[in-house]
Amino acid sequence: MKMALKEAKKAFLISEVPVGAVLVKDDVIIARGHNVVEKKQSVLRHAELEVIKKANAKQKNWRLNETTLYVTLEPCMMCLGAINLSRIKNVIFLLLDDKKSDNQRSIERKNIVTTLILHSDSKRQKEYKTMLQTFFRDQRILKKFDSE
C-alpha cells in the first residue's frame, strides 16, 4: 500500500485525482500505475486500468488469476468490472469512495468473483485523506481563478 500511495502522489503532482495502484502476485510486483485521465484525456486511464493494461502486456494474458491489487481508493464501477473480468483475486483498498451508496456497493460485490478488503491502516488512511482533500481544495481554488 506504501507503493500505491507513492503512485497516488505522482498523480497529485501532475494535477490528476490522486489514485495509485499496484498489482502483486506471489509477493512480486507485476505492475504499478496512477491516474492519468486529464493528461491522456480518457476516462480509461484510471490507475486500476493502467495497472491491468500493463500486467496484460507483461504476462501476455488477459487472465490475472491469483493476483492482489492494492489501490488507494475504492474502485469505481468501471474499474471493478475490469478487475472482475480480469479475474484478479483480491482488491485491498485504503479509503471508501463516499460517492458510492451501500446498496450499490452490495449489489456490485454480489456479482463479482473478486474479494474486496478495506485496508485498516489508520495512519495511512489519514495521510491519504489529507492528500485527497488538498487536491480537491486546490482544484476549487484554481477554478475560481479561471472564472474571474
Add this chain to the structure above:
Amino acid sequence: MKMALKEAKKAFLISEVPVGAVLVKDDVIIARGHNVVEKKQSVLRHAELEVIKKANAKQKNWRLNETTLYVTLEPCMMCLGAINLSRIKNVIFLLLDDKKSDNQRSIERKNIVTTLILHSDSKRQKEYKTMLQTFFRDQRILKKFDSE
C-alpha cells in the same frame, strides 16, 4: 445499428465474442470498433472501450457529451461504468445480456447519467442472436477437440 452489426461480424470472423459498437454525434460517426480481447489479451479491449478510446483520441477530450453509442449487446459493468464516466448521453443496444439480473440492471442504471434504450428491431435481433449462438456453439465444439 447496421454498422455496429458489421463490427460484430468482424469480431466473429477472428474468433472473438461478436460484439460491435459505433459512436455517433449529430448524425456523424465519430468512432467504431469491435471486441478484440483474445487478440490483444486484455479485457480492456471490449467493443465499447475500443470506441471510447478512439473517440477520446480523435476529439482530444475525455468528455463525449451529446453522443449516442450503438452497441449490439447490453454493456457489462465495466463498459457501462466507462460509458457513464465519458458522459455518453444515450446507449442503444440490440440484445439484453441474459447473465445480468434485473436487480443488478436497475441498480446500475440508477447510478448513471446515461440513458439505455433497447433497440427493438426484431429482424436484426434475430440475426444477431443467431450470430452469438453460432459463435458459442463453435467455441464448445473447438474446446471438445482441444480436450481430446
